Amino acid sequence: MKRIAIDMDEVIADFHKKHLNMYNQNFNEELINSDLDGTRLWKIRPQVAEEILAYVDEPTFFRDLEVMEGSQEVIKELSKTFEIFITTAAMEHPNSFTAKYEWLKEHFAFLSDLNFVFCGNKSIINADYLIDDSPRHFKDFKGQGILFSAPHNKYRTDYVRVNNWEEVRMYFLK
Amino acid sequence: MKRIAIDMDEVIADFHKKHLNMYNQNFNEELINSDLDGTRLWKIRPQVAEEILAYVDEPTFFRDLEVMEGSQEVIKELSKTFEIFITTAAMEHPNSFTAKYEWLKEHFAFLSDLNFVFCGNKSIINADYLIDDSPRHFKDFKGQGILFSAPHNKYRTDYVRVNNWEEVRMYFLK
Incomplete structure (x- = not known):
């Protein structure tokens, strides 16, 4: 898988x-x-x-962020044919651990918390794909980086890009 | 590296x-x-x-644990020739995040916190070696598992074993 x-x-x-x-x-x-x-x-x-x-x-701060449109549905669908890990650079905001954990448990309860990863440098992640809005995390990532559109990365042209969760669905389930 | x-x-x-x-x-x-x-x-x-x-x-609970003898000195030495990440299954104890982070900052201040990883399933770790007392984490780990002796794993014979930090030093710097 x-x-x-x-x-x-x-x-x-x-x-x-x-x-x-x-x-x-x-x-x-x-x-x-x-x-x-x-x-x-x-x-x-x-x-x-x-x-x-x-x-x-x-x-x-991180406890009441809105869920990105379509992310729950698409990740639930992807989790049938892919192994899903949530990998966040929480070490950059050590005060955020509890809020981030509780947020994930609330909104992505269908994922095991054993598949949550709070890290800093994402080169430590062993995965086939990494969906991220920060291109710096792709530099030493061993798999395929997929850039999720955000204002700050708008002009980056050096990575595969998805603009929303429907495009993530298309990328993986086309 | x-x-x-x-x-x-x-x-x-x-x-x-x-x-x-x-x-x-x-x-x-x-x-x-x-x-x-x-x-x-x-x-x-x-x-x-x-x-x-x-x-x-x-x-x-995790805030005032004693540091294992020799671990600071040997990890400091190893960090000159190896990239070091601390990878702990903190997701099994979500209340422990802050204590574990503060403990690491206190006792292993020479490591970057961007190299701390709080995870659950350690198959997500991309590293060449994993030093761990729990053999279950080696099952899907892609690198070399190194079993650190603890009472509970005393009779396991299926992994490379180190009994203390001096033996870790010998393993990597011999």
Whole structure:
């Protein structure tokens, strides 16, 4: 059985939406996704970068992220013919462990928690595929990297790209 | 650079000592390590198995485990010629995440936390070697499993065995 490793933030959990909303509320702005095409919020607002980055240090930040549309249905379907692991770089946000675990147990209860991986450097992942929004994780990944579209990676052309979960379904079950 | 994945409990952290002490104190017994040769505490005391297993659900249980003798020195030495990852089946004890992370940051500060992995099923680990006290993790591991001696695995003869960290040093740096 082939194995698919799947990232959390911006792939199955809508990190971006909550983060941008928090910023807009706190700074009375109305930025939208396309303002972040090819960049990051902390890069276009360097004067408050520290404050923006600190949003995610709040232990509960990751607990109530919205589920990315279609991810539950497609992963459930894929799990019949592929081995599924959720692989998240949680070590970058050590305060997030419990929130991330509880979020997965709530929204992806059909997966075994023995298939959840909290790591940092994803070259440690032994899988055939890795679906991720961060191209840096593909560099030393031994399998096939699949870039899940997010504003910050919009102009990357060096990886197989999927724009949404329907395209993931097509890629694997076509 | 070859990569060594290293388990925590009973390999670099003395889980067993604290667990057995707690049992002896709570039940006014004087069990010693050799009473557990080839078995587990909850197996030889089935009438209180649930209580014994619950010790580790306490969020701070893993925070003050003693460091296994020689592990810091040898891992520091190995890290010059090998890539080191700490790979622990923390998903079996979700309450333990923070304690395990803080313990590693305290005692193995010379390792990057991006090289810490909290997982369940260790077949997800992409490494050349895995040093672990639980033979079940070697079953689908793609590299070389190295069994670190612990009372419960005393009679296993089906894996390369190291009895202590000096033997780990000899194995890799001989």
